[in-house]
Amino acid sequence: MQQPLFYQSKLNIHLWWLSAVIIIVNVLLYLYQISHGVDSADPSLLDAIKWGADYPPLTVLLHPQRLVTAMFFHFGFIHLALNMWSLYIFGQVAEQIYGRVYFCIIYFFSGIFGNLLTDILSIHDSGIAIATQHFSSELLPHVGAGASGAVMGLGGALTVLAYLPQHASYPFILSKKSLISIMLLNLAIGILTPNINNTAHMAGFAMGALLTVIWYMSKQKWNLVTAQCLAFVIALAVCTSLYFYCVYYSHSVIDLWQALLSANGFH
Numbered sequence: 001m002q003q004p005l006f007y008q009s010k011l012n013i014h015l016w017w018l019s020a021v022i023i024i025v026n027v028l029l030y031l032y033q034i035s036h037g038v039d040s041a042d043p044s045l046l047d048a049i050k051w052g053a054d055y056p057p058l059t060v061l062l063h064p065q066r067l068v069t070a071m072f073f074h075f076g077f078i079h080l081a082l083n084m085w086s087l088y089i090f091g092q093v094a095e096q097i098y099g100r101v102y103f104c105i106i107y108f109f110s111g112i113f114g115n116l117l118t119d120i121l122s123i124h125d126s127g128i129a130i131a132t133q134h135f136s137s138e139l140l141p142h143v144g145a146g147a148s149g150a151v152m153g154l155g156g157a158l159t160v161l162a163y164l165p166q167h168a169s170y171p172f173i174l175s176k177k178s179l180i181s182i183m184l185l186n187l188a189i190g191i192l193t194p195n196i197n198n199t200a201h202m203a204g205f206a207m208g209a210l211l212t213v214i215w216y217m218s219k220q221k222w223n224l225v226t227a228q229c230l231a232f233v234i235a236l237a238v239c240t241s242l243y244f245y246c247v248y249y250s251h252s253v254i255d256l257w258q259a260l261l262s263a264n265g266f267h
Contacts, residue, residue: 030074041078059119071115127252210235
């Protein structure tokens, strides 16, 4: 994969240790899950749900924390490897440009936003299933997991920043062509590969882009702490509003969702 930026050849992990910690946590969780019986290549949907994946009936009705925990479960080694490689490429650069606090804001809110939009679409599809009495697998809620929405948020943040006037304090020169190529490749993989949640990819990109605009404009007028506070408040407000909208919107499909939960032994 082509690297999106020009930077020093040395690893310099002390400059992006938070990204490294997130990668290590994901890998250790993957190994821990395997040691407890999860298939290393093709985990079952029940195992995914057990380990915190986003299943809209559970996420919206009972366990909102799945919006976060879903970012730390992956459907097999290839899924994990692709996301962690992308996190390595984007994370080490984003962490140094935005700082660790803002890096966390972009990463986690992009992932949460991606899961929320996926849940909204799931409610919509469940409503169609009820209205048409056509309960196909395509219209019923899907299990979602992985760090791709969060990683795409970092990619989106860097891509948008590459098109804004560069500041001399930036430690890198961002390559527009390379970033666009990698983002388009990720979107293409999401479209062409079965069971990949491309909605989370695009939503993560959008949140990362929004937070970069906030960061950039705030730094021009105020300081980094103000940018961090403003971004956190806006992202939290957006995600909280979307979550409560999901709760309200799910009332139209609650009977179907509760039946699905009961059928699968969830209470």
